[in-house]
Amino acid sequence: MKRAAFLGVLFFLLAQQALAVYVVVLRNGARMVAKEKYQVKGPNAVFVTKIGTLIMIPLSQIDVQATEKANALNLGDAEALDWVDIQRVFPTPTPTRPMSALGRIRAGIATKEGDAAKPTPTPGVGYREARYRDPQVDQAFQQGLESYHLYLYRTSEGTLPSYLFIEIQVNGQPETLKALQAVSSTYQLLVEKAPNRLPERVEIQMLNEAGKEAGLFRMSAADAAELVSGKTTPDRFFVDHVIF
Numbered sequence: 001m002k003r004a005a006f007l008g009v010l011f012f013l014l015a016q017q018a019l020a021v022y023v024v025v026l027r028n029g030a031r032m033v034a035k036e037k038y039q040v041k042g043p044n045a046v047f048v049t050k051i052g053t054l055i056m057i058p059l060s061q062i063d064v065q066a067t068e069k070a071n072a073l074n075l076g077d078a079e080a081l082d083w084v085d086i087q088r089v090f091p092t093p094t095p096t097r098p099m100s101a102l103g104r105i106r107a108g109i110a111t112k113e114g115d116a117a118k119p120t121p122t123p124g125v126g127y128r129e130a131r132y133r134d135p136q137v138d139q140a141f142q143q144g145l146e147s148y149h150l151y152l153y154r155t156s157e158g159t160l161p162s163y164l165f166i167e168i169q170v171n172g173q174p175e176t177l178k179a180l181q182a183v184s185s186t187y188q189l190l191v192e193k194a195p196n197r198l199p200e201r202v203e204i205q206m207l208n209e210a211g212k213e214a215g216l217f218r219m220s221a222a223d224a225a226e227l228v229s230g231k232t233t234p235d236r237f238f239v240d241h242v243i244f
Contacts, residue, residue: 021050021151025066026057029127029154037071038062125165125203125216130157132164137190137197141166144186148178162200163218169207170214176206177234180217180227184237187224216243 024032024047032055038047045059132138138155141164145153152169159165166183170176183202190198198221206215215238223241226232232240 022047023067023070023151025063025070026061027063028061029156031070031152031154033151124159125205125218127154127165127167127205128156128158131155132157132199133161134197134199137194137199138164140190141183141186141202144189145179145182148182150175150179150182158199158201158203160200163203164199164201165203165205167205167207169209171209176215177238179204179206180234180237183219184224184227187219187221188228191221191225217241218243 022034022037024034024038024045026032032047033050034047034055035050035052036047038045040046040059041056043059044056045062046054046056048054132155142153142155145151145166145168150168150170154167156165157163168179170179183204187198187202200220202219202224204215204217204219205213206217208214219241223237227234227237
């Protein structure tokens, strides 16, 4: 019995160690995930990414204060907000299908071939130097992403001051769908907790590891509610709302 309990504790500790990461926040708002805290070598910071790549960047590019804050609370979670019960924003495992099952996308059209609806592409969506007008709402979405263990993102004002923009680096289709769930869950939580402070839209730009666009979305609160309530699945949401 004692041996079983010991093995259980050991497994838990090993699992926690496997999940441990160090989030490096850059001054331009981008993030990088390292296996452990960077080492200072002269004017540079040196660290190994979670996939084992050795990185060296100028120390001046790192936002030290934001980096320390991001790592202060377990796995880079942002500081808890007193007006949002962020603990409710946690992933629910959802079976996902391969990207080929999402249907073929024609350039400039956000639906599968044969579908009637053809949303107009949205040019100009991208990261801006201007911050979103409500820092607490911005932080809530950041913390929502981190609760899903998505750390490679940056936020800004969207194409309108009332829009929040989020750029997220994703590794394949599972992370793409997980990012949609993270944003929609946070959006729905704000509907319940702070409806007078909602972004009018959340613009989401997914980038793959090569830096190429992997999906562009403009999500409303109603869109988020459909995904959170289960009226639509993440892969169906992708097909219906993606803009290429």
